[in-house]
Amino acid sequence: LETGDVIFVPTHESRVRIAGAVLRPAIYETKPGETLYDIIKAAGGFLPVAALERVKVDRVLPADARTTQTTAHVTIDVPLANGLVPPFRLEDGDVVHVDALTEAAEQYTVAITGMVQQPGNYPWHPGMTLRQLMTLARGPKIGVDLREAEIARLPSDRSKGQLAITQRVPLDSTYLFERDSAGNYLGPPGLSFPAHGTAAEVPLDAYDNVLIFKQPDFELQRMVTITGEVMYPGTYALTSKDERLIGIIQRAGGLTARAYPEGIRFIRPVESRGRININLPKAMKDHRVRDNVIMQPGDSVQIPEYQPSVRVTGAVNAPGSVLYQKGASLDYYISAGGGFAQLAQKGQTSVRYANGEVQTRKKWLFFSSNPQPGPGSEVYVPAKDPNAPHTDYVALVGAIAQVLASTLAIIAIAKP
Template identity: 35%
Template sequence: MLNKKAFLDVSLGKLRSIRLYVIGDVRSPGIFTVPALSSPLQMLFYAGGLRKTASLRNIKVIRNDRVIATLDFYEFLKKGKEFSNVRLQTHDVILVPTATKRVTMTGAVRKPAIFELKGKEGLIDLIALAGGFKDNAYIENILVDRYLQNKEHKLLSVNFKRLKSEHENFPLMDGDVISVPTMNRDAQNFITVNGPIYGPKKFTYYPGMTIKKLMSEIDSLRGDAYLQRVQITRTLPDLRKQLYSINLAELLKSPTADFPLAPQDQVNITSSLTLFPPDSVIIRGAVNKPGTYLLKKDMTLKDLIFEAGGFRKDALITEAEISRIFPFRPGDKNKLARIIHVSIDSNYTKNLISSEDEQFFLEPFDNIFIRRNSDWELQRNVTIQGEVQNPGTYSLKNKTERITDIIARAGGLKPTAYLDGARFYRAHEGVGQIGIDFKEIFKNPNDPQNIILQAGDRIVIPERMFTVRVAGGVNFPNSVLYQKGKGVGYYIKAAGGFTDLADKGNITIKLANGKQFQPKRFLFWKYLPEKITAGSTIYVPVLAEKKEIDWSGAIRDAAAIMSSIATTILIYDRFVK
């Protein structure tokens, strides 16, 4: 038997198209061929949207020269209405006119903006479009700023509360600016509590409220709250302030006594730590964290040293010095402090339990000094490099070791060592290179140049050198092979001689060991106080560039001066005669 169910399969092949006109205040007016099911909103989209001057509430659909529908775009914005009930046909015209009545809404409304009004819509309708008032809006004096016929400017005041009660509306005009002010009144039904309390600091005032009732609403008082004097600041009707002081501790104990409060009272509870700041002590010297510390109850010297991180490695752990102020006593005005010495040792802070003689209790403003052991210090290391048997870093054995001593500890000099070029550097306080004649100190270790070494000193013993460097005002600055016994002139000549701007009188020679000197003069002879050695540097300073003399100009100026002098003499001679 055949199944009695029947099925119908319908497929849509192609929608027919229609031609529509979109004109007026749109961005791209014109003729559009669109699907037959297009809506007026879609046509506005095809036309590029509305211009700023376009009306949103009076869009017309015209068919056969008759207006068949008037669209209010606010309906779409407020309710999502797409106007699907308006079925468009071929040759329909959608006209977007220019808005004729726009007003500006500002102030305490939920959606301040520029709105378009139509027909007889007034202030009440505008407030509804703007979403209503905010909670702090002052609606009894809404201001309307209006221009009349390009001649008159007025500011109108509207009582919105009265409008609503009398079921009236306030007509608006194109260009009106409506401003809803806000209330500027401060809340008055509260009490403020300032100071050391836990929990909120503002409380709602109610008639009959007292200080005891307020204290029952506070979470809790901090331990440092000073209740013997609590100040209450009251705002009077003329906004002046009046101050009351109460003993809150006594009031809370009393079964009957109380203090009435008023709106906007400020209850100020002071911290006892502010009124009576905690005492402190100071520890200085060879401890890991010197400084000022809070003096705690029953705090001992051992407690303070422990809190200060214990002794430094260089601490003189034999005794601590305590400076203690004198209480004021008549007749002892010249005394400043009492000095107390307390015996200590390396185990002073390690033992938890103190004996009675170790329990030195501190007092306010004590100054504790832990002296430094001047004989304790880290190793003093020096470095020796170059042509010695065992170069490297060495620790000084004592405070009197000298250059030759440390070289001897390094195994002495190698045969290739060049003492004329040996250099000495001192890092302490950034001294740098010191010129020392190493040959001389090896011949005579008692020579003053054989200085006592310090931490960070560095000695460099180079190999044999073979050149002398010539720099500065010479024609070919370079290094010249060393020739024993030759003087400055030989090396200057080997470097091409002096330039025209060379300062020949201020030549400086720096030896390889760092010593510097200049040629000296005796009568008509120049001589060198020390011999030039291999590795030395000869520097010739350069003068500033000489300016050429304009002889023709100089002669001309001299002739003019002589002529002026002659004229002056002639005039004087005639005047005298």
């Protein structure tokens, strides 16, 4: 082209728009005699997700075909024979719609739940069996009960409010897919299942819901940990659901000569229970007491070494450790730590015992209750915030005295 050239685009003879599951949906100019096959070919053909059963064509009726009793638009259903496009002739203004396959949620499906690797909804097809569905779900989990399964099926009669009809179907050991090269099952021991080939194939209907059961009381080992001053510290598997603390200590060889049983730290992570106060000496003397607790998965037991000292920290003049003296009071250890500092909050003094328990000094009017430190304890004296606002009691007393003096003067003047 050169400067000043004029390009002439002739008017179109007819145009057809194609939309939906084709490679290049657009508006195409058609020649006389072109068909539906030609326009789909020009659009690049069907996408893999195209529904190849039928195609819709929206058409505007010519003026001489319109009446007051009909609309100007009609929709023509064009069936496809085995996905082949028929020689359907197109007219100017036609709109071709190629539908896509429906989403999985809108198709016929079946569901499987319970003890399978990948529970969920799967597409259903005529002749589908439970074994095929189990294969799609990648087989059973460890602990599955393959004696039978339950199928919940849609009822044919809902007049009485029934939502589903349930039935139990037999299974057998062939549903255990994890096997070695010799065909032996790879997995933990458990219930014995029916032998190979004893269960018939189970056909499924659309929208069936299959439940694969778990073996009663089946679970992997429950583990607890015991550390510190026992003969054989480590992680132990509980032998039963009612095994207790003393049983675990006995399996760990008992306490060493350096153990301090009063300082036991028992932590239970189940439901975020945290630290639990345990009187271990009492439980060791009498296994029937409540301190001999039933162990739970994840429990942690720590038996500390005997520490014949008490640590004094916080707002004291000489923080440090003081040798434990049996029967000595809280004031004894504070005095050994140099006494209270100037900013000490004396009434908030606390004692953290070796087992993690904390007790705080209590005072009410003329009565007070002081916790008594034990071996391995820590005495903590909190300090006041020097920048926090505080009451000036000298100024307060002076103000009250001035108010009283003024009141007495007014009363004296008011007397006749």
